[in-house]
Amino acid sequence: MNTLSGKHILLGVSGGIAAYKSADLVRRLREQGAEVRVVMTAAAREFITPLTLQALSGQPVHSDLLDPRAEAAMGHIELARWADALLVAPATADFMARLVQGRADDLLAAVCLACEVPLAVAPAMNRAMWQQSATRDNLANLRARRVHVLGPDTGSQACGETGPGRMLEPGDLVRLLCGMFQEGALAGRRVLVTAGPTREPIDPVRYISNRSSGKMGYAVARAAAEAGARVTLVSGPVALALPERVNGIQVETAEQMYAAVMGHIADTDIFIAAAAVADYRPRDTAGQKIKKSAADMTLALEPNPDILAAVTALPEPPFTLGFAAETGALETNARHKLRAKSLDMIAANLVGPGQGFEVDDNALQVFWDGGSQQFGLTRKTHLARQLVALLAQRYQARYNKDTVVKLHAQDSA
Numbered sequence: 001m002n003t004l005s006g007k008h009i010l011l012g013v014s015g016g017i018a019a020y021k022s023a024d025l026v027r028r029l030r031e032q033g034a035e036v037r038v039v040m041t042a043a044a045r046e047f048i049t050p051l052t053l054q055a056l057s058g059q060p061v062h063s064d065l066l067d068p069r070a071e072a073a074m075g076h077i078e079l080a081r082w083a084d085a086l087l088v089a090p091a092t093a094d095f096m097a098r099l100v101q102g103r104a105d106d107l108l109a110a111v112c113l114a115c116e117v118p119l120a121v122a123p124a125m126n127r128a129m130w131q132q133s134a135t136r137d138n139l140a141n142l143r144a145r146r147v148h149v150l151g152p153d154t155g156s157q158a159c160g161e162t163g164p165g166r167m168l169e170p171g172d173l174v175r176l177l178c179g180m181f182q183e184g185a186l187a188g189r190r191v192l193v194t195a196g197p198t199r200e201p202i203d204p205v206r207y208i209s210n211r212s213s214g215k216m217g218y219a220v221a222r223a224a225a226e227a228g229a230r231v232t233l234v235s236g237p238v239a240l241a242l243p244e245r246v247n248g249i250q251v252e253t254a255e256q257m258y259a260a261v262m263g264h265i266a267d268t269d270i271f272i273a274a275a276a277v278a279d280y281r282p283r284d285t286a287g288q289k290i291k292k293s294a295a296d297m298t299l300a301l302e303p304n305p306d307i308l309a310a311v312t313a314l315p316e317p318p319f320t321l322g323f324a325a326e327t328g329a330l331e332t333n334a335r336h337k338l339r340a341k342s343l344d345m346i347a348a349n350l351v352g353p354g355q356g357f358e359v360d361d362n363a364l365q366v367f368w369d370g371g372s373q374q375f376g377l378t379r380k381t382h383l384a385r386q387l388v389a390l391l392a393q394r395y396q397a398r399y400n401k402d403t404v405v406k407l408h409a410q411d412s413a
Contacts, residue, residue, distance in 0.1 A: 004178060005033030005244060008381075010079055010115075012088035012108045013053070014095040015043020017158040018124035018167040022048060025089055025170040026056040032174060039063065039079065039108045041095070065107040076110035081378055084385075086115050087177060089150075090124030090167045093135050099147075100138045117382060118180050120148035122173055127163030150176045185392035187228030192268040192318070193221040194261065194275035194307070196236035198254040202299065203286035210276050211357035214238035216323075217274030219384035221246050224272070227388055232268075234260045236275060254278050254304035261307050268318045270395060273308050276325065276357075280304060312342040319395045324348040325357070334367050344368060345394055347387060368394060 009029050013022045022038075029036050036057045040050060050061035062079060080086075088095065088108070095108070099121070104110040112119060121142065129135060130152065143149055151168035168176075195217020199207040214235060221233040222243035232247045234257055242248040249264075251257045254277045265271065280301035290297075308322050322343045324334045327350065334348035345368045351357055363377040364387065375386050 004029065004174075004181070007034045007181065008082055008084045009034045009036050009177070010083035010086045010111065011036055011038045011057075012086060012091075012111070013038060013040045013044040013048070014088060014090060014092045014108065015041050015047060016090040016092045016124045016167075017047060018090035019044050019047040021167060021170055022089060023052055023056055025173060026053055028170050028174045029177075030057070032178070035059075037062065037079065037082065039111055041106055041108050043092075063107055065105075065110055076104075076107055076114050079107075079111050080114040080116070081382075083115060083117050084381060085118045085120065085177065085180060086112065087120045087122065087150075087173070088112070089122035089173055091121035093123075093125045093129045093132075093138075096121060096123065096135070096138050096142065100141045116378070116386075118148060120150050120177065120180065122150045122167050123152045123165065124167035125152075125165045126157060126159055127161055127165045130163075130165035148176075148180060181226045184228040185389060186224055186270070186395075189229045189269045189395075190267055191221075191224045191229040191231045191270045191272065192234070192261065192264055193217055193224065193231060193272045194234045194257060194277070195221065196238040196240075197276050198236045198257055198278045198304075199252050200254065200278045200281035200304070201285050202282050203288065203290045205289045208278055208280070208282065210278065211351075212236070212238075212276035213358045214240050214275075215360065216362060216380050216384065217272075218243060219380045220272055220274055220388060222381070223384040223388040224270075226385070227392060229270070232264055234264075234275070236277075254281060254307075258305040258307050258310070262310065265311055265314065265318065270391070271311055271318045271320045272391075273311075273320070273322050275307075277307060278304055308341045308343070317342075319344050319391075319398060321345045321347060321391055325351045327352055330365060331367070331372075334365065338367055338369070344398065345391065366390060 013019050026036050037059045038053045038057055038061045040063045054061045098109055099112055104113045150173055153166040153168050154164045155166045156162050157166055196214030197210045197212040199209045201207045218240050221231050225231045225245040234249045237252055249260050251260055281304050283300040283302045311317055312320055320343050324337050324346055326333045330348050334346050338346045347364045347366050349362055349364050361377055362380050362383055364375045366373045375383055
């Protein structure tokens, strides 16, 4: 199983002799199933050619901060939105210092400043530079900002000296990068996710459905698996591949989704209802195709089972995250659904032409009793990881609170 399968890895290369290893690093990342794009500093191009890294990555190499070919000439924003993780290897002493200062005077530094995804640096420098107090202070500063520092190694260096400061080998960097996507925030938890639309048959040919592509639900299932959870995904009809390490159950109608959810809910710690379930179904389904006639046609509808309400009404319901797709009054409608369905959290987004459904980007506002958080427009894979990280925090807070209450009750008995 390739942990980096389908991931977008942005590789930054700064100007050190270890840049020659970046070529092997690109190759190994792609072997793990990642899509790789490379950003080089001007100094890096003195050590290894962009053509080499372009040939290995299969993508153009980026180096110009103000690139008229980029979206609105904002290449650093475009690349930052594309990436699932950013790894700078090698990261020289100079680049680490500039990162600490928040500089944005070249493309790589600007991308690092604009990135909202995991950022990792692989230090590479002479042993004396590595041991300098200024470098140690910069290192502490980066770690305090939750930048992942991978290495360095100890060994012989290009200058002829031996000691700490040698960049980790590409294979070790790939292994550590894989670990960044398996942080274990939901380790051991059983998560049930619903995704996609449902189809309610009118006759053997026609059905009632909606515009849901399932992309958000599938991204959430993948993110939960990356966080260490044991994930079951109940999916309506979509054109998406089942994420790795996720158990899939395919359904078509709302009643089938209801049955699948209720059949697994007893063994669930966290329920994430991302599916766009049809609220109504035809009261009668024709056994044969209904032929067109000149007369008007009336279709009688009846309500489908309310999956969310059924789950939260259980004697011991799991931690439940619902979704709300709205065309207006987002917060008002989302908070009403949060209370009416007794949810622990709700993730709400606006939908309409080119927004929410059938697109790769989305934005969310997440609400819970006493709090909220907003996630700006980004790829649904990014958004899912942000949402799952927040969910893990809220779940852990409630889990710890419930544990304290149970222990107190036992002590009082």
